[in-house]
Amino acid sequence: MYSISRVATAVALSAALTVAATGCSQEEKKAAPKLPADFCWNAFSAEDVQPLLPVGENLREDSDPFRFSERKWFVSCLLYIDGNDGFHAWAKMEDNETFAERELYETADPDPIPLGRKGLVWNTGATTHIACRPTESADLFPGKYLRLSVELRGTKGQNERKTLPGLLKQFTAFAEKHLTCA
CATH class of the missing domain: 1.20.5 (Single alpha-helices involved in coiled-coils or other helix-helix interfaces)
Structure with missing residues (x-):
């Protein structure tokens, strides 16, 4: 027994x-929720963004149409994971390239990147300026420069300095093509 x-x-x-x-x-x-194929204006490859998203169950996208006008100088696409920010891409028209907010990024110890004008990358984001004067067939365009940024949220301070320039390059190519910059 x-x-x-x-x-x-x-x-x-x-x-x-x-x-x-x-x-x-x-x-x-x-894992993070699966991205739809057409998120954020189709500007990014889902397979490049997917591994950067925080773990969660529910994905929600909040994005503006990628159009600028005299009254609309800023567009944004936010991906929320379980109600929290996960990924943010945004574009802002500017009259000059002084990049007034540059000081805000200096605290993140950014590195310069060879993309656009004044490209910067830090652990959780990247930004650049491009000159963009649309061709006559394009929509009304209020500025001379377009500032493009991508930011990761909820990544617990991971260093994505090697990955983010590639995403910013995709965003820049999309913006130049979509806005038919001359």
Whole structure:
């Protein structure tokens, strides 16, 4: 009897450990929600952005049409994961390229990147300016320069300085083509 009780205890303990280990492996499988193919104006590759998103279950996109006018100088696309910011891409028309907000990025210890004018990258974001004077067939365009930025949120301070210039390059190519910059 004594050995049967030891065997039963060992089997019960083994089953409990198996259940606990299975629970742990299921937790490790959590990932960010799958991106739709046409998110953020189709400016980015889903396979490039997907691994940068925080873990969660629900994805919601909030984006403006990618159009500028005398009254609309700023457009944005925000991806929310479970109600929290996950990814932000935005563009802003400007009359000059003084980049007044540059001081804000200096605290993030940015590195220059060879993209557009005054391109910068830091751990969780990247920004640049491009000259953009649309051709006559394009929509009314209120500025001479377009500032483009991408930012990651909820990444727990991960360093994505190697990845972000590629996303900013995709965004820049999209903007130049979409706005038919001359």
